[in-house]
Amino acid sequence: MPSPLPTRLTIWQHLGTLWRGLLLAWRHLRAALGPRSHRLSITDAAYFQSGPTTLRYPYERLPVPERGRYRLHNAIDDCIVCDKCAKVCPVDCIEIDSIKSPISIGKTSNGMTKRLYAARFDIDLAKCCFCGLCTTVCPTQCLTMTPEYDYSVFDWAEHKVAFATLTPEEITVYQQALEVRP
Ligand code: SF4
Ligand code: SF4
Structure with a gap:
C-alpha cells in the first residue's frame, strides 16, 4: 500500500525541526566566534561544559596541570x-x-x-x-x-x-x- 502523502501537520513538524537545527548551529557559531567563556583546565570536571573545545591558540591558552612537566x-x-x-x-x-x-x-x-x-x-x-x-x-x-x-x-x-x-x-x-x- 503506498505511503500517505505528507499532511499539513508533518510539514510543520519538519519546519520546526529545521528551525531548531538552525538555531543550534547559530548558537555554536556565535560561541565559536567569541572568546571561550571559561578557560578551565582539562582536569576540571566542567571542562567539556565550558564552550567549544577549540581555542584561538596561541592567543588563548588553557591552564596546564600544576604538577605538569614542561620546560x-x-x-x-x-x-x-x-x-x-x-x-x-x-x-x-x-x-x-x-x-x-x-x-x-x-x-x-x-x-x-x-x-x-x-x-x-x-x-x-x-x-x-x-x-x-x-x-x-x-x-x-x-x-x-x-x-x-x-x-x-x-x-x-x-x-x-x-x-x-x-x-x-x-x-x-x-x-x-x-x-x-x-
Ligand atoms: S634533564 Fe634529564 S633528568 Fe631532567 S627531566 Fe630532562 S631527562 Fe629527566
Ligand atoms: S647542579 Fe645546580 S641545578 Fe643541578 S642539582 Fe645541583 S644545585 Fe640543583
Missing part, C-alpha cells in the same frame, strides 16, 4: 653546581663545567653555601625526556619545571639552553685565581 628552568643564582642533576639524568642532557672558588661565594636562598662557579650549565631540551628526576634531586630546588610547553624552534641547536651567566672574561679570571692559589 626546565634553572634559577642559576641558587645553583651550587653540585652536579647531582647531571648525574641522575638518564639521557645525559645536562652539561656542567664548574670552577672551584678558594672562598665562599655566597649563599643560596635556602641557606646553602656556594663554593663553585658555573662556567657552563647547559640543558639540551631536544634530548630531555621530562622525567623530572633532576628536579627531585636538586638540593636547592633551583631546577624546576615551568608551565611553558610551547617552545618550537627551526633549528634543533636552539633547544640547547644555557643557564650559566659568567662571561668568558670572568671564567678566565676565576680559573687563573685558582691556578695561582698557594
Whole structure:
C-alpha cells in the first residue's frame, strides 16, 4: 500500500525541526566566534561544559596541570653546581663545567653555601625526556619545571639552553685565581 502523502501537520513538524537545527548551529557559531567563556583546565570536571573545545591558540591558552612537566628552568643564582642533576639524568642532557672558588661565594636562598662557579650549565631540551628526576634531586630546588610547553624552534641547536651567566672574561679570571692559589 503506498505511503500517505505528507499532511499539513508533518510539514510543520519538519519546519520546526529545521528551525531548531538552525538555531543550534547559530548558537555554536556565535560561541565559536567569541572568546571561550571559561578557560578551565582539562582536569576540571566542567571542562567539556565550558564552550567549544577549540581555542584561538596561541592567543588563548588553557591552564596546564600544576604538577605538569614542561620546560626546565634553572634559577642559576641558587645553583651550587653540585652536579647531582647531571648525574641522575638518564639521557645525559645536562652539561656542567664548574670552577672551584678558594672562598665562599655566597649563599643560596635556602641557606646553602656556594663554593663553585658555573662556567657552563647547559640543558639540551631536544634530548630531555621530562622525567623530572633532576628536579627531585636538586638540593636547592633551583631546577624546576615551568608551565611553558610551547617552545618550537627551526633549528634543533636552539633547544640547547644555557643557564650559566659568567662571561668568558670572568671564567678566565676565576680559573687563573685558582691556578695561582698557594
Ligand atoms: S627531566 Fe629527566 S631527562 Fe630532562 S634533564 Fe631532567 S633528568 Fe634529564
Ligand atoms: S642539582 Fe640543583 S644545585 Fe645541583 S647542579 Fe643541578 S641545578 Fe645546580
